[in-house]
Amino acid sequence: MDAVIQIQNLTKTYSSGFRALNGINLDIRRGEIFALLGPNGAGKTTLISTICGIVSPSEGQVLADGHDVVTDYRAARSCIGLVPQELTSDAFESVGATLKFSRGLFGKAPDPAHLERTLKALSLWDKRNDRIMTLSGGMKRRVMIAKALAHEPSILFLDEPTAGVDVELRRDMWQMVRQLRDQGVTIILTTHYIEEAEEMADRIGVIRSGEIILVEDKNTLMRKLGRKQLTLQLQNPISAIPASLAQYSLILSEDGQQLTYSFDTQAEQSGIGELLRRLNAEGVDFRDLHTEESSLEEIFVSLVRKQA
Amino acid sequence: MNWYAIRAIYHFEMARTFRTLLQSIASPVISTSLYFVVFGSAIGSRMIAIDGISYGAFIVPGLIMLMLLTESISNASFGIYMPKYSGTIYEVLSAPVSWLEIVIGYVGAAASKSIMLGLLILITARAFVPFSIEHPVWMLAFLILTSISFSLFGFIIGIWADGWEKLQIVPTLIVTPLAFLGGSFYSISMLPPAWQTVTLFNPVVYLISGFRWSFYGVADVSVGVSLTMISVFMLICVMLIRWMFLSGYKLKN
Numbered sequence: 001m002d003a004v005i006q007i008q009n010l011t012k013t014y015s016s017g018f019r020a021l022n023g024i025n026l027d028i029r030r031g032e033i034f035a036l037l038g039p040n041g042a043g044k045t046t047l048i049s050t051i052c053g054i055v056s057p058s059e060g061q062v063l064a065d066g067h068d069v070v071t072d073y074r075a076a077r078s079c080i081g082l083v084p085q086e087l088t089s090d091a092f093e094s095v096g097a098t099l100k101f102s103r104g105l106f107g108k109a110p111d112p113a114h115l116e117r118t119l120k121a122l123s124l125w126d127k128r129n130d131r132i133m134t135l136s137g138g139m140k141r142r143v144m145i146a147k148a149l150a151h152e153p154s155i156l157f158l159d160e161p162t163a164g165v166d167v168e169l170r171r172d173m174w175q176m177v178r179q180l181r182d183q184g185v186t187i188i189l190t191t192h193y194i195e196e197a198e199e200m201a202d203r204i205g206v207i208r209s210g211e212i213i214l215v216e217d218k219n220t221l222m223r224k225l226g227r228k229q230l231t232l233q234l235q236n237p238i239s240a241i242p243a244s245l246a247q248y249s250l251i252l253s254e255d256g257q258q259l260t261y262s263f264d265t266q267a268e269q270s271g272i273g274e275l276l277r278r279l280n281a282e283g284v285d286f287r288d289l290h291t292e293e294s295s296l297e298e299i300f301v302s303l304v305r306k307q308a
Numbered sequence: 309m310n311w312y313a314i315r316a317i318y319h320f321e322m323a324r325t326f327r328t329l330l331q332s333i334a335s336p337v338i339s340t341s342l343y344f345v346v347f348g349s350a351i352g353s354r355m356i357a358i359d360g361i362s363y364g365a366f367i368v369p370g371l372i373m374l375m376l377l378t379e380s381i382s383n384a385s386f387g388i389y390m391p392k393y394s395g396t397i398y399e400v401l402s403a404p405v406s407w408l409e410i411v412i413g414y415v416g417a418a419a420s421k422s423i424m425l426g427l428l429i430l431i432t433a434r435a436f437v438p439f440s441i442e443h444p445v446w447m448l449a450f451l452i453l454t455s456i457s458f459s460l461f462g463f464i465i466g467i468w469a470d471g472w473e474k475l476q477i478v479p480t481l482i483v484t485p486l487a488f489l490g491g492s493f494y495s496i497s498m499l500p501p502a503w504q505t506v507t508l509f510n511p512v513v514y515l516i517s518g519f520r521w522s523f524y525g526v527a528d529v530s531v532g533v534s535l536t537m538i539s540v541f542m543l544i545c546v547m548l549i550r551w552m553f554l555s556g557y558k559l560k561n
Contacts, residue, residue, distance in 0.1 A: 052402040056556045074310070074404040082402050088395030092327060093320075104316025105403040147399070 003027035004155055004186045005051065010060035012046055012210075020046040022210040024060070028155075033177065033187040035201035035218075037194065037300055043210040044190040045085055048157050052082045064155060078106060081153030085160045085190075087140045091133035095124055095143055098132060099150045106151035118146050121176065138169045145173070149180075156180060158189040162196060174200055194300055198222075206303055214303060228291050230261040230272055235285035242282040248275055259286075313405045317413025318420075321387050325421050332383075333425060340375050340429045343367070344436040347493065352437070358495050359526045364437035369520040370492030371433070376426050376451065377458050377487050377512065381479050384418035384462030389475055392466070392559075401560065407553030411546075415459045422455035439523065446531075447522035453538045454515055460545035467552050467559060486512045491520075496528045511537060 005028035012021040020043045028034050038044050049055040051062050053073055062069045067076035090098055099115050119125040122142040127135060132143060141161065148156060158177070162170040170193075177187055177200060191197055197204055197218070204221055206214040214221075237256035248271065251260040259279075263270045279286070325332045348364035355363035391397040400410060433439070441447050462479075469475040490512030496504050507513055508529070518534025521527035527534070552559065 049398075052398075054398050054401045054560065056560045074406075077402060077404040080402070082398070084395070084398050086395050088398065090320075090394070090396055092324075097320075097323070101316050101320050102399060104312045104319075105399060105405065107310045107312050107404055109312060 002030050004030040004065055005188070006061075006063040007047075007051070008061045010047070010050065010062060011058045012043075012050055012055060013058045020210050021050065021057075024207075024210070024212055026205060026212055026215065028186060028188055029203070030186055031181065031184055032202040033181050033189070033200050034203050034205065035197035036188065036190045036205050036207060037197055038190070038207035042207045044207055045159055046210075047207065048082070048159050048188070048190065052080055052157060053077055074107075078151070079154045081148035081151065081156045083144050083148045083156070083158045083161055085163065087137065087144065089132045089140060089143055089147075092131060094129050094131055095119070095135075095146075096128040098143065099146055102147040102150040108151045114152065115150065118149050121179075122146050123172075138165045141165055141169070141173075145176070154184065155186045155188070158187065160190055160192060162191070162193060170196070206300065222293075227262055227264060228270075228293050230263065230275075230289060230291050232259040232261070232279075232286040233257065233288040234259060235287050238284060242284070244282060245275070245278055259284075310405050310409050313403060314409050314413045314416070317400070317410065318417045321414060321417030322420065324387075325383075325417070332421065333428065336375050336379055336425055337428050337432055340371055341432050341436070343371050344433055348433075348437045358498070359524070361439075361524050361526070362437070365439035365524075366495075366520075367493055368430075368433045368437065368439050369523050370490075370516050372426050372429050372451075373454065373490075373512070373516045373519050374487045374492050375429055376422050376454050377483055377515075378479060379425055380418060380422040380455050380458035381462035381465060381483060383421050384415055384459040385466035385469065385475055385479075386462075387414045387418055388463055388466035389469055397559070407550055410553070411460070411463065411549055415456065415463050418459035418462060419452070419455040422459065423451055426451050426455065441523050442525045443522045447519070450515070450519045450522055450534075450538075453535075453542070454519070457538055457542040457545060460542060460549065464545060464548055464552070467549075467557070470558065483512075486510050487516075491516045491528060511541060514538070 005026075007024050007026040010021055010024040011019070013019045022043075024043075024047060036044050036047070046055060050057050051064065051069060053069060053076075057070070062076075064076040065079045067073075067079075069076040090101075093101070096115070096119075099118070100110065103110065103115070116125065119128055122145060124139070124142055124146055127139065132140060135143065141164075145158075145161065161177075162173055165173070174196070177189070181187055189196070189200075201218050204214075204216055204218050205212055234257050238252070239256055241250050241252050241259070248261055252258070253260075261272070261275060263272070344364070344367075347367055352362065352364035352367070357363065358366045388397075391400065465475065465478050489507070490510050491507070496507045496513060496517075499507060514529055514534040514537040517528040518531050518538070521531050521534070551557070
């Protein structure tokens with residue numbers, strides 16, 4: 001699959017001396033939803049800002065749809081839409097006027113039909129004549145997205161798009177993002193909600209201290225790094241784990257009624273069969289058992305900790 | 309050229325002007341009218357004519373120029389500072405527009421507003437004092453050139469300022485005193501010789517002198533020098549803005 005964004009050796013050092021990006025190399029595939037995860041201050045927003053032209057790169061090169069974002073910025077920026085993290089909008093402007101401004105700014109002729117479609121898709125049509133200052137936080141967030149879509153970009157950056165919005169609106173936004181992807185728009189989103197990445201992303205990148213530490217297909221990542229847990233509810237409580245089971249690193253609950261065994265989904269043998277046989281041999285009976293897979297959030301936390 | 313972008317910025321800025329009509333237009337027109345009432349009609353009637361021009365008429369070009377300088381700086385600095393302050397500058401910086409297109413949009417709107425105000429004050433002044441305009445085309449040329457030059461200067465201040473105080477400091481502490489001491493209310497020939505020489509270092513003297521010449525055909529300094537000074541000032545401002553955008557000074561870092 002061809003890359004719609006190509007980032008090569010991108011470095012950004014601020015005038016204060018702080019190095020926010022450190023030799024980033026990353027390709028974003030055309031038509032995918034790419035989630036960029038990372039702790040606060042990892043460089044997510046700087047990376048997006050550098051691609052979009054808001055921050056000047058110190059070194060390296062970024063191509064957007066084959067156009068260098070510095071030397072051929074007109075062509076590069078024309079195909080990019082950006083929804084920034086902060087709710088920054090012209091409070092005194094009407095929703096319709098601010099969309100017209102955004103479209104014009106990106107060099108597009110007025111197209112009332114497109115603006116109407118965009119506003120309707122985001123449930124903003126009824127608010128088109130309202131001043132932005134009168135809208136709720138969630139509505140303002142929709143306006144930011146509508147502004148980014150006003151010039152029909154083929155690449156859309158969403159910098160924490162659902163921060164501070166309610167669950168219903170978040171679901172609506174996910175739906176809208178999927179629709180955009182279905183229309184061929186490449187989506188790059190940063191988020192603090194791992195659930196969001198887990199729900200929507202095709203691929204996941206993890207950034208830490210200005211470096212990309214991992215890029216992986218979401219399902220592969222969860223398969224590779226995901227861990228499963230087997231939980232056994234014991235028939236009778238035990239006071240200690242039998243010595244013969246030491247190799248399994250079992251965890252016994254405080255009340256002595258539950259044993260937890262963690263195993264790697266990628267390992268050839270999970271070891272469950274052998275563990276159950278040994279428990280039986282030790283006379284430890286159980287009345288119930290279940291397994292659960294670790295979430296992307298747990299994978300993310302473990303990754304970031306591992307690198308720290 | 310991204311004409312749609314220039315139009316979008318220009319319309320946006322002009323819409324802001326008309327949204328705040330009272331503050332944008334009525335306020336400077338009223339305050340300048342008060343100058344005419346006090347200095348033109350009340351005090352002016354007791355003053356002797358300067359260069360054969362009644363005092364009330366003499367101060368018309370100077371007062372218009374005073375307003376043009378302050379309003380041009382204020383409009384343009386506010387126009388670019390506000391998006392920086394609110395964060396909406398991200399959209400302009402991430403758009404496919406060159407520095408020149410951004411400047412034409414913002415400065416064009418600020419200068420348009422100043423020109424409109426200048427003409428409005430000119431009409432208002434006519435209600436208080438009688439005067440004639442000997443060179444109307446040159447009068448318009450000075451009005452437009454000054455509005456553009458000082459809007460460019462205001463734009464620089466708007467980029468440079470990182471707080472409301474800084475936004476006010478240059479107009480209040482530098483431009484207004486220079487305008488008052490630049491011959492708005494007197495001819496520099498009325499000053500002692502030593503002060504006349506000092507005054508020639510004040511760039512506003514050349515603006516007011518040239519503008520007054522377009523009204524009455526008399527000037528403190530030659531019109532050619534006035535025009536050259538405005539043009540050089542404008543060129544310096546354009547080069548500085550170009551550097552600010554290309555280096556990202558206070559915009560991208």
